[in-house]
Amino acid sequence: MAIILRLDRVMADRKMSLKELAEQVGIANVNLSKIKTGKVSAIRFSTLEAICKALNCQPGDLLEYAPEEEKNV
Secondary structure (H helix, E strand, O other): OOOEEEEEEHHHHHHOHHHHHHHHHHOOOOHHHHHOOOOOOOOOHHHHHHHHHOOOOOOHHHHEEEEOOOOOO
């Protein structure tokens, strides 16, 4: 996937645990863990907004675009 989630890095910079962030954002630990590990295919803007508010960051701090190499057929 060309989009990389950097939630783990931002959480570490802010010294915030998964449990603490989940409580502030209002979502289950398991769902936040899936976001943190990149095992999601979509994220709601309302969830992204709540995460950014709790971590005092911008969406660009959490998301990174890394283009995949094109395959020659």
